[in-house]
Each structure stands twice: as structure tokens, then as C-alpha cells.
Amino acid sequence: MFWTNTKRVxxxxxxxxxxxxxxxxxxxxIMTVTLLVVGGLLFSNALLQTTLASVxxxxxxxxxxxxxxxxxxxxxxxNKIEALPEVASVQxxxxxxxxxxxxxxxxxxETTLAALDEVGANPxxxxxxxTAKDPSEYQDIATFLSSAGTIADGTNIIDxxxxxxxxxxxxxxxxxxxxxxEIGLAIILLLAFVSIIIVFNTIRLAxxxxxxxxxxxxxxxxxxxxxxxxxxxxxxxxxCVAGVITLIILYPLTLWISSVSTTxxxxxxxFGYYLGDFAKIFLVIIGAxxxxxxxxxxxxxxxxxxx
Amino acid sequence: MIKxxxxxxxxxxxxxxxxxxxxxxxxxxxxxxxxxxGAGKTTLVKxxxxxxxxxxxxxxxxxxxxxxxxxxxIPKYRRRIGTVFQDFRLIPNKTVFENIAFAMEAAGRPDxxxxxxxxxxxxxxDLLPKIWNFPDELSGGEAQRVAIARAIxxxxxxxxxxxxxxxxxxxxxxxxxxxxKKINDLGTTVILTTHNxxxxxxxxxxxxxxxxGRIVRDDSKGMYSL
Numbered sequence: 001m002f003w004t005n006t007k008r009v010x011x012x013x014x015x016x017x018x019x020x021x022x023x024x025x026x027x028x029x030i031m032t033v034t035l036l037v038v039g040g041l042l043f044s045n046a047l048l049q050t051t052l053a054s055v056x057x058x059x060x061x062x063x064x065x066x067x068x069x070x071x072x073x074x075x076x077x078x079n080k081i082e083a084l085p086e087v088a089s090v091q092x093x094x095x096x097x098x099x100x101x102x103x104x105x106x107x108x109x110e111t112t113l114a115a116l117d118e119v120g121a122n123p124x125x126x127x128x129x130x131t132a133k134d135p136s137e138y139q140d141i142a143t144f145l146s147s148a149g150t151i152a153d154g155t156n157i158i159d160x161x162x163x164x165x166x167x168x169x170x171x172x173x174x175x176x177x178x179x180x181x182e183i184g185l186a187i188i189l190l191l192a193f194v195s196i197i198i199v200f201n202t203i204r205l206a207x208x209x210x211x212x213x214x215x216x217x218x219x220x221x222x223x224x225x226x227x228x229x230x231x232x233x234x235x236x237x238x239x240c241v242a243g244v245i246t247l248i249i250l251y252p253l254t255l256w257i258s259s260v261s262t263t264x265x266x267x268x269x270x271f272g273y274y275l276g277d278f279a280k281i282f283l284v285i286i287g288a289x290x291x292x293x294x295x296x297x298x299x300x301x302x303x304x305x306x307x
Numbered sequence: 308m309i310k311x312x313x314x315x316x317x318x319x320x321x322x323x324x325x326x327x328x329x330x331x332x333x334x335x336x337x338x339x340x341x342x343x344x345g346a347g348k349t350t351l352v353k354x355x356x357x358x359x360x361x362x363x364x365x366x367x368x369x370x371x372x373x374x375x376x377x378x379x380x381i382p383k384y385r386r387r388i389g390t391v392f393q394d395f396r397l398i399p400n401k402t403v404f405e406n407i408a409f410a411m412e413a414a415g416r417p418d419x420x421x422x423x424x425x426x427x428x429x430x431x432x433d434l435l436p437k438i439w440n441f442p443d444e445l446s447g448g449e450a451q452r453v454a455i456a457r458a459i460x461x462x463x464x465x466x467x468x469x470x471x472x473x474x475x476x477x478x479x480x481x482x483x484x485x486x487x488k489k490i491n492d493l494g495t496t497v498i499l500t501t502h503n504x505x506x507x508x509x510x511x512x513x514x515x516x517x518x519x520g521r522i523v524r525d526d527s528k529g530m531y532s533l
Contacts, residue, residue, distance in 0.1 A: 001415050008412050019400045216396045219356070220457065221386035222413035223379075 005226060013233025023206045024238065030202045031242035031289055032249070034195035038288050039250055041188045042281060043270050048181040050268040055173055061141055061163040063128040067095075069157035074126055077148060077157070081130060084144065086137035091129040098124040125159055138163055196292060203238070203296040207231060207304070214304040228301045235297030239289030246285050250274055308334045308464070308496060309355060314364035316350050316520075324350040325361070326520040332498065334464075337491045339507055340500040341531060342517035348500040351517070352469045355498070356388060357381050386414045389458025389466040389495075393473035395450040397442040397457075403429070404438045407457045414461050428456040432486060448479030455486055465496040472503055480506065507531040 017024050063081075065074055074092075082090050099122045106112045116123070132138050142163045150156050207214075210231075217227045251274065258271035274281065309332040316325040325347045332338055340348050353359040354366055357373050366373045368384070376384060390396075397406050407425045416424075429435045432452040442450055451471060458466055468487060472480040484506055491497045501507065507514055507530065514529025515522055524532070 004417065005412075005415065016400065212396070213398045213400075216398055217409070217413065218382070219385065219390055219396065220410040220413055221382045221384075221388075221461075222409070223382045226413055 006229075009226065009229030010233055012230035013237065016230055017234045017237045020206070020209075023209065024234070024241075027199075027202050027206055027238045027293075028242045028245070030195075031199050031238050031293065032245045034192065034199050034292070035242055035246040035285050035289050036249065037188065037191045037195050039246060039281070039285060041185075041192060042284060043254070043273065044184050044188060045181075046273050046277075047268050047270070048177060048184065052174070052177045052181070055170070055177060061130040061132075061138060061145070061161060063130065063145060063161055064159040065125045065127065065157050066159045067125045069125065070151075071126075073151050073157050074128075078128055080148065081128065081141075081145075084141065086132050086134070086140055088131045088133045093127045093129060095122050095124045095126050098127065199292055200296045200299070203235060203293070204300040207297065207300040211304050214301065218305075224305050227305065228298065231297045231301045232294050235293030235295075236290045237293070239291070239293035240286055242293075243286035243289035246289075247282060250281070308332055308336075308369060309498075310367040311351075311354075312365050312367070314354065314361045314366060316347075316354070316359065317362045323520050325354075327364070328520070328522055330515065330522060330525070332496065334496055335491070335494055337488070337497045337510065337512045338499070338515060339510060339512060339529070340498065340515045340517060341502060341507060343502065345519075346517040347520040348517055349469060350520075352467055352498070352500060355465075355467060356385060356390065382413070386410075386461055387464045389455075389461070389463040391451065391454045391458050391466065391468040391471045393470040395442070395447075395454045395474075397450055397453060399442050402439050402441055403434065403445070403453050406442070406453060407460050410457050410460055416461075424460055425456075428460045429453075431459075431489075432456045446479075447474050448476075448482060451475060451479070451483055452486065455483070455490075459490055459495070463495065465498065466490055468497065468499045470500055470502075472501065472506060477505070481509075484510065504531040 063077075078090055078092055081087055102124070103113065103116070106116075130141060132141055142161060145158065145161050145163075148158070214227055254270040254274040258269045309330075311328050311330040314325055314328045315323070317323050328347070328351070340351065342348050350359060354361060354373070355368075357376065360374050368387075371384075373384070398409065401409060404425055407428065408421045411421045411424065426435060426438065429438055432455055434449060434452050434456065437445060437449060437453075442453070445453065451474075455466075455468075455471075458468075466487065471487070472483055475483065480503065487497055487499065488510070499506075499510075511528060511530075513527050514524070514531070516524035516526075516529075516532065
């Protein structure tokens with residue numbers, strides 16, 4: 001009996017979806033808009049996360065040694081730094097490497113190269129490039145470095161630590177990203193809220209049309225869940241169909257956005273994200289649609305079942 | 308079978324729809340309820356269907372107090388009553404077959420029964436050729452016959468027909484009344500509300516006359532007298 005009823009409820013839900021073609025069409029269209037907003041939420045979240053991560057990856061600490069520093073003192077310090085639990089890696093860059101790099105970078109800049117010639121000797125010292133395991137740990141490493149350069153005879157082999165100089169810029173950038181992420185989220189959540197209300201009202205109207213039908217069903221002795229079931233199924237179908245349409249629309253949309261804006265998004269490709277995380281996107285979009293449809297229908301029918 | 312015990316229904320503060328109605332309907336009876344619009348006929352019907360609760364008094368179906376029934380049990384109770392209304396109340400996006408099948412599905416009847424019984428009741432009301440039509444493709448008389456088929460398909464204990472001929476021409480009216488009479492002859496209690504004098508006079512059965520919420524006459528071989 002339970003299975004017979006369930007089968008009937010599902011079948012009726014499908015049949016109603018098909019027979020009330022125009023009502024279904026409008027509900028599906030409205031829902032597609034909502035699910036596109038949900039998709040936008042996913043993409044902007046992924047975008048900001050990637051951007052934040054890539055900016056954070058650009059942070060590192062470089063320690064520049066004075067020109068007169070002894071090679072063995074430098075390696076001793078490097079070993080000490082490597083021993084710190086916060087440190088992920090330490091890379092030694094020799095003075096000659098730095099010079100070669102600098103010359104290569106400025107090969108089209110006659111004035112700079114001329115100035116370098118004028119100096120004669122290598123003006124650079126050796127340096128260490130340090131990356132931390134977590135961006136928040138740079139502060140600790142910088143604190144350690146501020147006192148670590150003093151060797152046995154009392155001189156300081158560290159010329160400068162560039163973290164402190166970049167810190168303000170990096171902090172500002174992080175704040176901008178976090179702030180824009182929050183504002184973006186707030187705007188998209190507001191949009192999602194508005195479109196959910198619109199979806200709810202559309203479904204309510206669709207069910208309002210059927211209110212006489214519900215009265216008849218009650219009269220012939222249909223139980224409440226037997227009346228409600230098909231409407232909930234139809235609601236789920238609105239959500240699933242709209243979800244599939246949304247996923248289809250997202251394919252060319254993300255492809256197009258990616259082609260015009262990869263550099264702008266600091267390497268984040270919406271299309272790559274769409275393909276790479278398709279399973280997740282599929283579940284979120286279809287799931288949100290089905291839930292929204294089912295829940296709206298459930299609430300909308302309730303009004304006509306009371307008494 | 309149905310018993311009204313001093314039942315009153317008052318809407319709002321002082322709009323009296325039923326006033327101290329006491330009445331007993333026995334099994335297999337054919338009872339006609341007549342009266343002007345607003346006399347309380349429809350309120351009476353709604354109370355039997357548990358659509359309205361009385362303000363005072365109680366209504367019994369067999370020995371069960373209807374207003375004491377749990378809301379969950381009301382659908383089950385309604386399956387024992389077949390209803391026919393002036394405005395047919397068919398479900399517009401279902402075919403004739405599906406409209407009748409719906410009442411059986413709601414009662415949890417198996418598919419084999421549905422396949423067998425729906426054509427059978429349609430034959431009884433002489434509408435088998437229209438089995439795959441939608442309600443808006445039917446005439447008034449045909450739609451009402453579908454409604455009757457739906458009302459009897461679960462073999463209810465009672466048929467309630469609330470102004471079933473109100474929207475029909477005399478020939479269709481006569482058809483519908485004959486069908487109801489046939490159903491009654493087969494052992495089902497029928498409660499008919501109407502203000503059609505011709506219908507009452509041809510039936511010649513029990514007639515309850517209502518006015519302003521009260522029963523003013525109850526004749527076992529009644530005529531229309533208002």
C-alpha cells in the first residue's frame with residue numbers, strides 16, 4: 001500500500017509537471033535565474049579564495065647579509081632558521097646569482113647597467129629566501145630574525161630583512177581581498193534571498209491555481225500527504241530541470257569569462273573551476289534547486305490543507 | 308445512520324446558519340432537503356462531511372461523534388461518503404478515467420481494481436465513450452454523471468448530492484435523479500438538497516423542509532411546499 005501510494009504520488013507529480021506546461025515553464029525559468037545566482041556565489045567564492053591564496057603565496061621573507069659576512073656564519077644561520085618549526089623552506093641565493101638575475105632583468109635598461117658597471121664590484125650580498133608553512137607565521141620568523149644576526153664577535157651579519165618593509169603593503173592587500181570577499185558574499189546572498197522569495201511566490205501562485213483541485217481531493221477522502229506529495233514532486237522537478245539548464249548555461253558562460261579575464265583574476269579560470277569541480281557544482285546547483293522546489297511546494301500546499 | 312442532536316451553527320456573532328436542528332436519517336433512506344438559499348441546506352451537508360464543526364450540539368455517524376474525530380481519521384471517514392455538487396468539482400487537468408481513479412487511489416485501492424471498476428461505473432452512468440476526455444470537453448449533464456460515477460465508485464454508505472441539478476436542463480435533471488434513485492434502490496443512503504419543485508414531486512420520498520436554519524417540516528411522503 002505504501003509503495004503503491006508512493007508510486008502514484010511520483011507519477012502524478014510528473015504528469016502534473018507536463019500537463020501544466022506553461023506554469024512549469026515559468027517556474028523553471030524563475031528558478032534558473034535563482035540557481036545562476038547560486039552558481040555566481042560558488043564561483044565568486046572560489047575566485048576570491050584563489051586570489052587570496054595566491055597573494056599569500058607571494059609573501060616571503062628575504063634576509064640580506066652584509067657583503068663582509070662569512071660564508072660559514074651564513075650557513076650556520078640558515079641551519080638555525082631551517083630548524084624553526086614555522087619554516088617550510090629556506091633557499092640560499094648567492095651574491096653572484098643575485099647579480100646575474102638583476103642583470104638579466106635589466107638587460108634593456110642601459111642606464112642601470114651603466115650604473116652597475118660604474119660600481120665595479122658586485123654590490124649585492126648573499127641572501128636567504130624563507131617561506132613559512134602558514135602566512136600568519138611570518139611575524140614570528142621576522143621577530144626571530146631581528147636578533148639572530150649577531151655572531152660571536154658582536155657584529156651583525158644581517159644587512160636587512162625585507163619582510164618588515166613589505167608587510168604593510170601585504171596587509172593592506174589581504175584586507176582588501178577579505179573585505180571584497182565579504183561584501184561580495186553579502187551582495188550575492190541578498191540576491192539569492194530575493195530570488196528565493198520570487199521562486200517561492202511563483203510556486204505559491206502555481207499551487208493557488210490548483211486550490212479547487214485540492215478541495216476536491218480532500219472531499220473524496222485523500223489523506224494530506226497524498227494530496228501534498230505530487231506538488232512536492234513537481235517542485236523537485238522544477239528544481240532539477242532548472243538546475244540542468246543552469247549547468248548548461250554555465251558552460252559557455254564560464255568559457256567566455258575565462259577567455260576575457262584570466263589575467264585580471266590572477267590566474268583563476270572560472271572554466272577550469274567549472275570542469276575541475278563539476279561534481280561539486282552539480283550537487284550544489286541541483287540540490288539547491290530540488291530543495292527550494294520541494295520546500296516551497298510543501299509550504300504553499302499547507303495553506304490549503306489546514307482547517 | 309446519521310443523527311443530528313440539537314445542532315446549531317453560528318457564524319461570527321449573530322449569523323445563524325443552523326438553529327437547534329435535530330434529525331435522524333436511517334440506512335437506505337432517500338432524503339430530500341428543500342429550502343430557499345440561505346435556509347441552511349449546505350451547512351447541513353458540510354457538517355456531515357466534517358468540513359464545518361457545529362457551534363453547539365453533536366452529529367453522529369453510526370455511533371461515532373464526527374466532531375470528536377481526529378483530523379487524521381477524517382479522510383478515511385470521507386471515503387465512506389460520496390459527494391455530488393452543483394458545480395461538478397471535477398479535477399480539470401485529469402481525464403474522466405483519472406478523476407474517478409483518483410477517488411479509488413486516495414482510498415488505497417490496488418491498480419487491478421481501478422482498471423476494472425472505473426469502466427464499470429462509467430457504464431452505469433452511460434459515459435464509457437468519454438473515458439479519455441478532459442472535463443472541459445464534457446457537457447454539464449455528462450460532467451455531473453462523471454461526478455456521480457466518482458461518488459459511487461468506492462461503494463460508499465451514503466451519497467450526498469448538494470443541488471446536483473442546479474446547473475442542468477430538465478432532461479439532464481431527470482437523468483441525474485433517475486441515476487440517484489437507482490443507486491438508492493441498490494441500497495445506498497442518498498441525501499439530496501434541491502430547490503427544484505419538479506424533482507421533489509416526482510420522487511415522492513421523505514422531504515425535510517428548512518427555513519432560516521430550522522427544520523419546519525419533515526414528511527415521510529412529502530411534496531414541495533414553500
